[in-house]
Amino acid sequence: MSFTLPELPYGYNALEAAIDAKTMEIHHSKHHNTYVTNLNNAIADSELEGQDLETLVKQAGSLSAAVRNNGGGHWNHTFFWELMTPNSTTPSGALATAINSTFGDLETFKTQFTQAGLTRFGSGWAWLIINTSGQLQITSTPNQDNPLMDIAEVKGTPILGLDVWEHAYYLRYQNRRPDYIKAWWEVVNWDKVAQLYSDSQ
Numbered sequence: 001m002s003f004t005l006p007e008l009p010y011g012y013n014a015l016e017a018a019i020d021a022k023t024m025e026i027h028h029s030k031h032h033n034t035y036v037t038n039l040n041n042a043i044a045d046s047e048l049e050g051q052d053l054e055t056l057v058k059q060a061g062s063l064s065a066a067v068r069n070n071g072g073g074h075w076n077h078t079f080f081w082e083l084m085t086p087n088s089t090t091p092s093g094a095l096a097t098a099i100n101s102t103f104g105d106l107e108t109f110k111t112q113f114t115q116a117g118l119t120r121f122g123s124g125w126a127w128l129i130i131n132t133s134g135q136l137q138i139t140s141t142p143n144q145d146n147p148l149m150d151i152a153e154v155k156g157t158p159i160l161g162l163d164v165w166e167h168a169y170y171l172r173y174q175n176r177r178p179d180y181i182k183a184w185w186e187v188v189n190w191d192k193v194a195q196l197y198s199d200s201q
């Protein structure tokens with residue numbers, strides 16, 4: 001059994017408030033699809049074939065570059081799509097409490113998370129994770145690495161992730177990563193983040 005490109009939970013034009021339809025279409029149907037295709041090719045006829053995606057990426061340190069990069073790419077993008085919505089949402093319940101107790105308030109959290117995305121040099125991701133001590137923590141990773149990976153500098157369970165590769169924003173924002181991140185907050189699916197947080201408790 002091989003990996004397949006998941007359908008988006010909304011249309012390509014649903015997130016226009018932050019991300020234009022053409023970017024969404026290319027990002028999903030070309031970039032993400034290529035990670036899936038290359039991952040399948042890289043694991044074909046090996047002992048890795050048949051492993052679930054999370055099990056696979058957790059062993060990144062012992063994987064080939066092709067499996068690490070494309071497996072990470074597939075996991076990260078599958079996660080990313082679910083974390084956006086055209087609906088207006090806000091942090092709620094236990095998640096809201098944890099954000100306030102960890103960072104002070106939501107605005108401070110957003111500022112620090114934005115900073116993690118802005119200071120990630122080149123291509124990569126910013127993350128909100130539940131770290132190995134059970135605390136919320138902001139981190140970032142290069143390329144298509146993620147905090148599930150055994151080689152991650154800061155390890156944990158992601159509950160929010162932001163793609164800061166130029167392919168995620170270049171058509172509308174060109175080099176202006178700060179503008180992309182600022183707009184992205186408008187389409188974050190806080191209900192999904194709250195659910196991921198609760199599931200991990």
Ligand code: MN
Binds near residue numbers: 165
């Ligand atoms: Mn991407």
